[in-house]
Amino acid sequence: MEQMRTAAVIHLDRLAANVENIKKRLGPGVELTAVLKGDAYGHGIGGVYPTLRAAGVRSYAVAYWQEGAALRAAGAQTESIHLLAPIRDEELPHAVEHRLAPSLFCLEQARLLDGLATAAGVVQPVQIKIDTGMHRIGFPWGEAAVEPVRRIAGMEHLRLAGIFTHFARADELDCPMTAQQHDRFRVTLALLEQAGVRLPAVHVSNSPSILLRPEEQMDAVRAGDVLFGLCPVEEELWPGQGLAEVMTWETYVAMVKTVPAGEPVGYGGTYVTDRDRVIATMPVGFVDGFDRKLSNRGQVMIRGRLAPIVGRICMDQFMADVTDIPGVARGDRVELLNGRELSILAMADMLEKNVDEIVCGVSKRVPRVYVQG
16 A cells, blocks of 8 residues: 555455355355446456456356446456346447346347347347346246246347346345245246246345355355455354455554644534544545544544544544554554454444445545455
């Protein structure tokens, strides 16, 4: 992080270890699909792809075509890339150009895509989404799915690369809804087989179900949160899973000053010194993704000691009380997230957020620095 105002440090050795942890949970022949939506959950697609490739990952999923194009640009030329989110009809040419497999849940869009693939002289991979209870996107489960999927399977320039559903509550250990969704999906698969549809790769398992429901693995699993050591399950189920947070976050002390007793610190005077206090200022703020709700609540680590944040977090700066930390000086390294006392999970708990919101909320203006160790 030399000469940087701040950096999100991506520990590639931890990422590789997480991949191996996940692989050990998979049954024979089950493929690992790395989900890299949200620019790899804020970790950076281009930065993490080489490590995933070196770990043997050959199947990927993203949300939108732009992320798929970025993955191709990063070097993923032969790997399969699945688009999980809806794609506008006008954007379908990009899916053809970059050999991306859209999630189809509309027969009309399938016809458009078949026409584009015909004109391009290619056979376009697609994935079929079945809605079994999430009620987001997907063909309705059961009989209603049979005819549209059968028609798509018969289109000359489309190739069924996968069929899947998404669990809504797989993070809850004893929730019957997940079993219900799985049953609905199996019913749909049986009906499609009876209709003569040759089923491609079948997948239902997401990050929480990889950890909690190994019996529900099918041909592949979709690993997102768990790749990056982000807790996807009820918190009491997380210890012992052996997965490490991949992102840490650092900055430095820009100024140290002694503030007399009775003085307000920062906007609005929300913190007033009760005695002479040593205050350090750091050049990071809410525009970087350091949440304003950490004001007067959060902590950072300086010289191996925790320092409370005081005053309101500003757009580009915040302050911390370092009175009880001897020798703090301008230029000292400051840890905002460290995977231990200052974990992503702990920050999410404090802010009443999902862990994904924390890492995806780290601004693009915070450089990603990739390290081993």
